[in-house]
Amino acid sequence: MSEQGPIRWLGVVAFTAALAGGLLLLDRGLGGPRAHGGFIEVPLLDDLPTDLGPRMSPTYFPASLRWPPAQIRWRRAGGRAWWLGISAAQGELALWMGAAEGPRPGAPHEIAGCLPAADPDAEPCPTGWHTHTRPLVQGFTMFVVTRLPPEEAEMIFEGLERGERPR
Numbered sequence: 001m002s003e004q005g006p007i008r009w010l011g012v013v014a015f016t017a018a019l020a021g022g023l024l025l026l027d028r029g030l031g032g033p034r035a036h037g038g039f040i041e042v043p044l045l046d047d048l049p050t051d052l053g054p055r056m057s058p059t060y061f062p063a064s065l066r067w068p069p070a071q072i073r074w075r076r077a078g079g080r081a082w083w084l085g086i087s088a089a090q091g092e093l094a095l096w097m098g099a100a101e102g103p104r105p106g107a108p109h110e111i112a113g114c115l116p117a118a119d120p121d122a123e124p125c126p127t128g129w130h131t132h133t134r135p136l137v138q139g140f141t142m143f144v145v146t147r148l149p150p151e152e153a154e155m156i157f158e159g160l161e162r163g164e165r166p167r
Contacts, residue, residue, distance in 0.1 A: 039073035039083070039108060048074050052082045053099045053140040060159035062152055064089055073108055080140075081106050095146040095153075097160065101139045111145045132157045 042048065045068065048055075052074050061067055070093065071085030083098035085108070096111050107115050114125035116133065125131070125145075132144040132153055142160060146153045 038077060038106065039075045039081075041071060041073050043072070045069070045072060045084075048072065048082050049076075052076075052080050053101060053138065054136050054142075055082075056097075056099070056142065056160040058097075058156050058159040060155045062148070062156075064148075065094060071108075075106060078102075078106055083108050085110075094148060095144065095156070097142075097144045097156070099136060099140045099142050101141075107143070107145070114145045115143065 045057075066087045066089065069084035070087040072082075073085070074080075074082040079100060079102035081098060081100035083096055083100075085093045086095040086097065088094035093110070096108065098107070100106060106112070109123065111125065111129065112122035114129055114131045116131070126147070128147045129145060130147075130150060130153070132146075132150075134142045134157070136142050142157075144153055144157045144160070146156075148156075
């Protein structure tokens with residue numbers, strides 16, 4: 001009987017660990033979008049809520065970038081905002097574009113220090129990245145934050161104002 005005690009105990013521990021792991025996988029699989037610093041990540045542009053401000057997509061997009069966006073994030077708390085993370089052909093993020101409301105617009109943590117009036121606790125803007133902004137309707141501001149050459153970023157920005165999605 002004394003040999004069965006430890007074996008039974010190990011069985012209970014193994015069962016409990018498997019159950020906890022299964023519940024965690026179920027939660028991650030069915031639990032919905034992931035949150036990043038107050039932002040919710042969704043897989044598709046169509047998953048962005050419609051009340052997050054003006055929607056814009058670029059008419060000009062250099063061949064060095066991939067569409068659709070690699071990351072799509074949004075939030076309501078602390079000011080409505082949406083952000084699209086665009087990858088370069090090599091796979092790393094090369095551009096963020098988005099719209100945010102309020103005097104201190106929120107941004108994904110990777111680029112929060114690039115915005116005007118950035119939170120003093122935000123990480124500094126990554127070296128080589130720069131920001132283009134324009135005011136929009138209803139208190140929103142449009143942002144393009146990128147490491148692309150400024151001329152190319154400005155062409156993307158101008159294309160956003162035309163508002164068609166690249167194909």
